[in-house]
Amino acid sequence: MLKLEQVEIDNGGFVLRADLAVPEGGKIAVIGASGAGKSTLIGAIAGFHPVVRGRLSWRGEILNDAPPGQRPVAMLFQDGNLFPHLSVAQNVGLGLNPDLRLNAAQSEKVREAIARVGLSEMETRRPAALSGGQQSRAALARVLVQGRPLLLLDEPFAALGPALKNEMLDLVQDLVRENGATLLMVSHDPMDARRIASQVILIEGGTAHPPQATGELLDNPPPALRAYLG
Amino acid sequence: MADGAQPVGHRAGLVAAVLVAALILGCLLAVFLRAETGRGMAAADWAGVRFTVVQAALSALFSGVLAVPLARALARRRFAGRRLLIALLGAPFILPVIVAVLGMLAVFGRNGWVSLMLGWLGLPPLQIYGLHGVVLAHVFFNLPLATRLILQGWQEIPAERFRLAAQLGAGPRAMWQLLELPMLRRVLPGVLAVIFAICLTSFAVALTLGGGPGATTIELAIYQAFRFDFDLARAAMLSCIQIVLTGCAALIALRVSRNDGFGSGLDRPVQRWDAAGIAARVLDGGIIVMAALFLLMPLAAIGLAGAPGLHLLPGSVVVATLNSLLVALASTGVTLLLSMPMAITIALGRGRAVELAGLLGLAASPLVIGTGLFIVIYPLADPFDLALPVTALVNAVMALPFALRILVPRAQQVVTRYGPLALSLDMAGGPFLRRVLLPRMRAQIGFAAGLSAALSMGDLGVIALFADPERATLPLQVYRLMGAYQMQAAAGAALLLLVLSMALFWSFDRGGRWHAEA
Incomplete structure (x- = not known):
């Protein structure tokens, strides 16, 4: 279980709050408007943004101060991987x-x-x-x-065309299934979420909300998400 | 990043910066303590200050003013050899001063090519010694620098602006007022300030083409107080004056100059519609040819005069050559050992003080540092025994600002772009240094090393202060041969020096880019 308990993340003055848990083996899409803090959440779990309050833990082990390379995390960035x-x-x-x-x-x-x-x-x-x-x-x-048991994707396939991107997402899905890894994936495309994620963390108003089932959330979006989805 | 995680440590850079600052500030302190301020400044000292400022101002003015039409011609013309000519404009930076001076003598001297032609017309020969000779040599060195900086200003005017102006039917006059004059107003002050600061600490040019009561720079006066009178107190007092002068000039130059320096991407001519007239074309062509002749003739003269003397170089030249190579390589090593950690620390954003330490070298002139080192070493050991190590050290410190300017932007780029990935792969420390930073910075390290080696190889500064008759570097040996009127041998040794300096630069620079991938 990946737990963020009463967590506050500082990204150069911007503060993101999160109080949520991700089950092991979960496939989670992180969605929200651009600038909402999707990358901030992922970056904090990977160790690039400091958790200034609360507890970040994996299988009960606190990660708040662990260096990025010594976390149970594999990460792909937007570019330069x-x-x-x-x-x-x-x-x-x-x-x-x-x-x-x-x-x-x-x-x-x-x-x-x-x-x-x-x-x-x-x-x-x-x-x-x-x-x-x-x-x-x-x-x-x-x-x-x-x-590593946690795979974090910060839109690494954003520059690929739609067909190629889907191909990569399918490959990710296969790899994650084979390893039993937990996947957190930033996305601004709800179709990606439907394709690969069983749950969605919605980020809006400076808060990362606990994961909800993908289909339900996208079919009945709350007002903030509705505005984003258009 | 969480708990300030960084892919490499920043402490080594702090240590290097402290060493550099301690060396420079220690020398300045030694000079201050040794100076006898009570004695006040003699008339000769005031004359020295006046000459130093006047020659630097004139050099800056002529270089800047002449560079404007040359840069404009290069900006708006395309011709075969344009790239080569622009690359060549970078060469004087690493050209040994003594070589250029010999070349200038061969062209503009009493028995030079120009005087010869004047003789055919029944005119008296040129006089190159004195103020105008010093300024001429400084223009030779700084016109190319000014041209590169101004050319960069020209190329930073967006092509769309020229298109818009052309669409509005702007002719050359309107173009000048609309686009070019505002650019020059922005760029030119910085160019003038930089050249003024460079020429303030001119030593080798003043040593060879100046001298005498009417044409002595402060830097040269320090040397004379030192070598001729062995008056350390006076040398120290002159050094204090020099520190104030260069310090002020460096501050002004840093304030008004933009952070460019070794401009890249200068070989892209802008499409212009306003300069198609025959007069403009002839004007530009004439300017480019004149400039190329001015810059190339002295080098050609060294080649012509030196080649016959190459095989009968005296043994002293061979020894001096080996000394110079040793000094150049040692100095390059020290420059890299200091600049790499400093560049990394600055790139990590922990380096305000480190940056400052890197700039200290610009505010202190070589002979001031040399005087300071002499004062420090004198009670402990025979400074003349340490001539070569001291020269290597001072050269390294002098090359430091340039090395940092080359290394820092790239280090920043690598750390920003690959730092997070490396951290997430647990590559922090040694592996990041070995596997990412050094391989990614190879080209810049090679360039910085080449520059540093060539600068040190051609340096005629501190060595003149410290050397006894048995010890010399190649530039000093050339100067001594000139002094002994062995012009043939001097030209041969100068050619050797030129070839070695360029070869050092080329092999380091090339080595850095060998098999390098994007």
Whole structure:
């Protein structure tokens, strides 16, 4: 269980409040108007924005002050998820050892993950030699080897076309199902939420509301969400 | 970020900044304490101040005024070799002063090319020594700098503005008043201030082309008090004057100049509709040709005069060359060891004080630092034994502001763009440094190293203060050969110096970009 108890998050003066819990294995979309604080919520869970009040915990362990790299979190950002000077295999390998000293078993794991996302022949390529979709796949391969129980997506597929984006979301769904990971995904597209998320955290008025069932919420939106959905 | 998490530490940068500040401020303090202020300033000192300010003002004025038409011509013309010419405008920055001076002598000197042509017309030869020689050399060095800065101003006028003005039927006059004059009003003061500040601390040019009671800069007077009279108190007092002058000039320059420097993207000519007339075309062409000749002839002269002497260089030149290479490499190493941690700290946003320490080098002139170091070292050891290490150290500190200017923006970019990803992958510290920051900054590190190496290789400053007859760097050896009227050997050694400086710059810069990927 991921718990945010009476939490206040400070993002450079903007304060977001949250008092909610996410069940393990949940697939949650975080939606809200732009600037509402979607990325702030995700960033706080990942350790990039300080939790100034309340408790942030995972399986009972308090995370408030844990450094980003030592949280049970794998995260994909809006862009820049790959280091352009490293090959696909190296970028994926970082998920196992940040200094890229990999033993044979780890290298094998990297190869398997790359194969799983369908990039087998491209291990030695640099990101610049990949298409946008392939870059996303490479980043997902790293998420796979990281094996963290929480996967946070801050709109990493926003720059992809609709078909490609759906393809990536399906891949994410498969990977999450295989690992039993908990997914929190920022989205501004309600169709994404319907496609992949069973629950939705709505952010409005400086507050992140507890998760609600996706279908119910989107079918009967409260006024703030209705205004956003148009 | 939560608990201030950063992908790399900021302490090393603080340590480096403290070292730099301690060195510079320590030298200034030593100079202040040693100066005998009670003695007051002699008439010669006032003359020195006056000459220093006048030559710097004239140099700034001529460089700035001449750069305007040149920059305009380059901004509105496309021609084969334009890129090369603009790249070449960056070269004087790393050109050893003594090489340029020898080149100027060959072209504008008493027996130079121009005097020769004047002789054919029955006119007397040129006199290059004195105020006009000093200003001429400074214009040679700073016209290109001014041109680059002003050209950048021109290219920052959005192309849409020119299109709009053309659509309104604006001719050259209207274009000038509408777009170009406002830009120049914004850019030119900064350019003048920067060049003025640079020329205030001019030493090597004044040493070779000035001198005498009428043409001595403060920097040169420090050297003379030191070498000829061994009057440390007077050298220290002159250093205090120099500190006040350069400090004020640096403050003014920082205030009015914009934060650019090594402009990139200057090779994009703007589409213009107002300068198609034949007169404008001839004017621009003539200006570009004249400028290219002015800048290239001295270098060509060194090549022509030096090549025959290359194979009979005296042994002293070989030793001096090795000394110079050692000094240049050591100085480059020190520059990088100081500037990289400082750049990282500044990039992390923890570096107001560090930035300040990095700028201190601009406010202190090499000979002032040298005098300070001499005063500090003198009671402890024989300063002349330490001539080469001291030269390397001072050169490193002098190159620091430029290195930081190259490194900081890139470090900021890398930390902002890849910091969060690295943190989320638990790469903080060594792995981030080795796997991300250094590889991503290779090109900038190479450029900074190349600049620092070439500047140190060509430096003729502190070494002149500290060297005994047995010890010299290559630039000093060239100067000594000139002083001994061995012009053939001097030209050969100067050519060697030119080639080595450029080669050092090229190999570091190239090494940084070798196999580098976007």
